[in-house]
Amino acid sequence: MKSVEMKAFGDIDVLEIVDRKVPTVGNHDVRVKLHFAGVNAAETYIRQGGYAFFKPELPYTPGFDGAGVIEEVGREVTDLKVGDRVFIASALSKNATGTYAEEIVVSADGVRKLPDNNSFEEGAALGIPATAAYRALFQRGFLKSNERVLIHGASGGVGTLAVQMAKAHGAYVIGTAGTKEGMRKVKENGADIVLNHRSDNYLEEIKSVDLVIEMLANVNLEKDLLVLNQRGRIIIVGNRGELTFNPRLTMEKEADIRGIAVWNATKDENEESLNEIQIMLEKGELHPEIGSIYSMENVREAQDDLVNKPSNGKMLLKV
Numbered sequence: 001m002k003s004v005e006m007k008a009f010g011d012i013d014v015l016e017i018v019d020r021k022v023p024t025v026g027n028h029d030v031r032v033k034l035h036f037a038g039v040n041a042a043e044t045y046i047r048q049g050g051y052a053f054f055k056p057e058l059p060y061t062p063g064f065d066g067a068g069v070i071e072e073v074g075r076e077v078t079d080l081k082v083g084d085r086v087f088i089a090s091a092l093s094k095n096a097t098g099t100y101a102e103e104i105v106v107s108a109d110g111v112r113k114l115p116d117n118n119s120f121e122e123g124a125a126l127g128i129p130a131t132a133a134y135r136a137l138f139q140r141g142f143l144k145s146n147e148r149v150l151i152h153g154a155s156g157g158v159g160t161l162a163v164q165m166a167k168a169h170g171a172y173v174i175g176t177a178g179t180k181e182g183m184r185k186v187k188e189n190g191a192d193i194v195l196n197h198r199s200d201n202y203l204e205e206i207k208s209v210d211l212v213i214e215m216l217a218n219v220n221l222e223k224d225l226l227v228l229n230q231r232g233r234i235i236i237v238g239n240r241g242e243l244t245f246n247p248r249l250t251m252e253k254e255a256d257i258r259g260i261a262v263w264n265a266t267k268d269e270n271e272e273s274l275n276e277i278q279i280m281l282e283k284g285e286l287h288p289e290i291g292s293i294y295s296m297e298n299v300r301e302a303q304d305d306l307v308n309k310p311s312n313g314k315m316l317l318k319v
Contacts, residue, residue: 003101009049038065061098065127087123145170155182
């Protein structure tokens with residue numbers, strides 16, 4: 001089978017297309033013929049080496065997320081069968097051979113059925129973004145129905161799904177984006193209010209919120225505290241630098257500031273998130289925004305564009 005492989009850590013030129021044998025299926029594994037693979041920022045960090053959460057043995061085929069059809073199941077797998085349409089979220093799986101490939105062998109704990117009303121493209125766009133959104137909102141943010149939630153970067157991969165999940169849960173959603181097209185998409189995804197985060201003092205339009213999903217904490221954290229309700233929560237999903245702020249703001253609000261990383265989820269938390277994501281898909285509540293789609297041969301361009309160009313939806317590889 002054809003796959004992407006890296007034999008060293010480094011720049012995009014370490015990504016090579018190779019032919020290799022289809023991996024053997026273990027008792028608790030399934031083999032999936034992939035249609036699409038999701039491209040995540042984490043995979044660019046792993047490629048460079050030194051990623052805090054994961055450093056693989058080489059040679060290594062990247063990719064945690066994908067979607068396709070099961071072609072083989074292990075002896076101990078009882079809830080999946082050959083022919084099932086599935087999505088793969090293998091970041092915390094016991095075994096996975098990488099989704100940047102025509103086929104993957106992955107432990108069944110990282111695989112869930114994909115409803116017929118969701119495309120393979122949508123299935124491949126779940127994985128890390130969907131589990132991050134669920135973890136931020138519910139496992140760390142403890143969102144309740146009727147609460148007010150501010151979601152920064154609501155047009156991005158995690159933000160889009162967070163908006164849809166929060167609305168399905170009965171929350172009042174305020175989303176931000178930086179372009180007219182992004183703001184339009186956030187509104188279409190169900191946000192009650194949409195703000196342009198490139199405008200000066202845009203948060204002054206908000207009276208108060210109970211929960212903030214923060215994608216760029218080094219820029220927004222102090223401003224978030226100003227609009228947070230008493231005993232509100234701020235969940236940090238993303239950050240790109242340092243900041244200086246007055247901790248007294250947390251004291252005045254008795255605010256909780258929590259970070260998340262999907263890699264820190266327990267086995268039970270990961271199972272919960274994937275099960276709930278599957279339920280939301282079945283109810284028609286989740287529809288990821290699909291962005292640029294690249295061929296496997298253009299994987300270097302895909303990872304370079306992910307880092308250096310604005311995103312208008314989830315980037316995928318057609319494998």
